[in-house]
Amino acid sequence: MTKLYVSTKNPDKLRELGELLGADVELLHPDPGDPEIEETGATLSENARLKAEAGHRRSGLISLADDTGLEVDALSGAPGVYSARYAGPGASYRDNLQRLLRELHGTDPAHRTARFRCVICCAGVDNEPRRFDGVLAGRIIDTPRGDRGFGYDPVFVPDGEERTLAELSADEKNRISHRGRALRAFLAWWRERVAV
Numbered sequence: 001m002t003k004l005y006v007s008t009k010n011p012d013k014l015r016e017l018g019e020l021l022g023a024d025v026e027l028l029h030p031d032p033g034d035p036e037i038e039e040t041g042a043t044l045s046e047n048a049r050l051k052a053e054a055g056h057r058r059s060g061l062i063s064l065a066d067d068t069g070l071e072v073d074a075l076s077g078a079p080g081v082y083s084a085r086y087a088g089p090g091a092s093y094r095d096n097l098q099r100l101l102r103e104l105h106g107t108d109p110a111h112r113t114a115r116f117r118c119v120i121c122c123a124g125v126d127n128e129p130r131r132f133d134g135v136l137a138g139r140i141i142d143t144p145r146g147d148r149g150f151g152y153d154p155v156f157v158p159d160g161e162e163r164t165l166a167e168l169s170a171d172e173k174n175r176i177s178h179r180g181r182a183l184r185a186f187l188a189w190w191r192e193r194v195a196v
């Protein structure tokens with residue numbers, strides 16, 4: 001079975017990446033006690049690359065990393081690259097979501113447009129890491145709905161939907177999501193290069 005190292009400590013991302021990659025790929029990942037990889041980059045792309053290269057060095061395997069941000073137009077693109085720590089270091093999903101709702105309080109529904117942007121980086125195939133992108137456009141509502149998904153999903157309604165991402169099934173989310181799009185772009189390239 002093909003092995004891939006996924007350089008994330010976020011169990012929700014790992015689950016979604018596993019669903020998207022399917023059962024014929026064995027996923028390895030960091031242990032909870034493994035050292036953190038500092039996300040010192042100024043962009044999603046730099047952080048995805050840092051995590052993928054560190055994962056490849058650590059495991060000796062082809063390594064994937066995902067860096068994702070939520071860009072809200074009324075907040076000039078925030079929280080963006082800071083999405084995981086919007087409410088401060090060590091913030092929970094709930095803290096981050098509450099801060100987002102506070103910042104958008106009173107903002108007209110027409111001005112609540114946003115998008116998830118996901119950059120997946122793969123290290124260990126070529127000399128240079130490869131980057132794959134996926135975007136999902138939508139809007140931020142003011143009252144969270146749904147208990148699936150994770151992070152900002154309960155307040156994000158994708159374009160063409162009335163439900164939040166947290167109200168969609170895992171399959172429905174994966175079919176349209178930023179992560180699904182980036183991962184399928186990676187898979188198309190990888191199947192040609194490495195043949196699963």
Ligand code: ITT
Binds near residue numbers: 008067069084096
């Ligand atoms: P790793 O760096 O270990 O992969 P992380 O959670 O720190 O995990 P990011 O730096 O990419 O990952 O942070 C992105 C944050 O954005 C994440 O913590 C969630 O709060 C949110 N997020 C990412 N993907 C999401 C999704 O599909 N739906 C909702 N929120 C998401």
